[in-house]
Amino acid sequence: MDRRHFFQNTALVTTGALAGCALPGVAQNKARTPFEVSDTYIPIVGSDEMFPVRRIYCIGRNYRAHAIEMGSNPDREPPFFFQKPTDAIQYVAAGTVADHPYPSLTKNYHYEAELVACLGKGGRNIPVEKALDLVYGYTLGLDMARRDLQRAMGDQKKPWEIGKSFDKSAPIGPVHKLGRVEHFTKGNIWLKVNGQTKQNANLNQMIWNVAEQISKLSEANELFPGDIIYSGTPENVGPVVRGDVIEMHIDGLPNLSVKIV
Template sequence: MSYVFNPAPTVSVPVQGTADRFPVHRVYCVGRNYEEHAKEMGFTGREPPFFFLKPTDALVVVNAGETAAMPYPSLTKNLHHEIELVVAIGTGGKNIKAADAHKHIFGYAVGLDMTRRDLQNEMKKQGRPWCIGKAFDQSAPIGPITPLAAAGDIANAEISVQVNGQDRQRSNVSKLIWNIAETIEHLSAAWELQPGDLIYTGTPEGVAAVLTGDTMLGAVAGLEPIKVTITQGQE
């Protein structure tokens, strides 16, 4: 087979404790999936889950023990951090029942759903898609994937992000409005999940702006943390 140009290499994430890498298919994100975060964004209650996607090449892969660089993105003056537990799908399927969801999970990772909040808010006002606020280049830092069997009690794990050593977000995965299994059930009713899919499961309260020079340390108990520094961007 001949291509008109060389295809981009497969985006992949390291698997903790092995030399293997997890090839990424799609990146799904769940909106407003912690009650207190929903409230700080002006919403209340257990609304039906909703989803958006980020491009696979928006991932910033952070290797264990390293600090990744994320350039401050263009067009925004209000870049926000959103710490998230990421679910890595190892076995695909459609209309997966919540009771069977664990059979489809390969492992878990720590992720950041970086958001150009000013652009997202403007799109909301106009009733337009959020893509420019959510799906920009390098908007999805992620750490190594810990296989399911080694991840511990993820359903009750503490989740947090610090900026320059100070707490910004700190909560518990148990506070998800739609838990991991329920999220997989809803998501797989809309899309047929594939091996290599990543699901950013939502962020707790405390989202706030970061500036050039800030360093974020994201963590979920039992998983490899991630460290990301915001560097000078290019307009």
């Protein structure tokens, strides 16, 4: 199932909104395609359909205490975003503990627990009061980081994709459609390593809430159905090693667990 088929069937966008839109992974002329490129999909709870991921956006330093621990000014600075490739997704089924590979090149591998908003509509320059209309559903995810590489690139004033945008750097749970869940404006978010609490905060401590994130992001890029937004992590990010088990929780969603291997 491609993105066009999914979003037409679910009436998330009109045919006109998709007309002329080249969708990643969907061949526009199969006769000229030398090989197939896999799309990225996330299961939708309570449905046999899959949510097709177009782009992965992440907001940085979106909790005040985390901004401080990362050496940033905690004042309400304009939000900034970065991206991960769609093949960074590692789907983790609820109630399972998925093996998550310790990546190459790093000696300081960090967890970051985050709420993820999944968009079913798009647009540009979306006002805050209309931004939540774009949301199809929510899930939870880990924004994993090769922190030593990220910091080294930052110190050299170089792009730090190598620290953030690598294989399987975005473990994620199944999508919960609105109606099954409400919009997440508050609620506990925590992360444990080997049963010991490391991160513990409330979603209402975000500097920029989900509606504001969508609105600000739409000023920079036109948003489309299938875009997902990792909405930032609380303080006390830290390292994991092989053998560690990460468990993260957001009130109203099933926990997500991975084992570092």
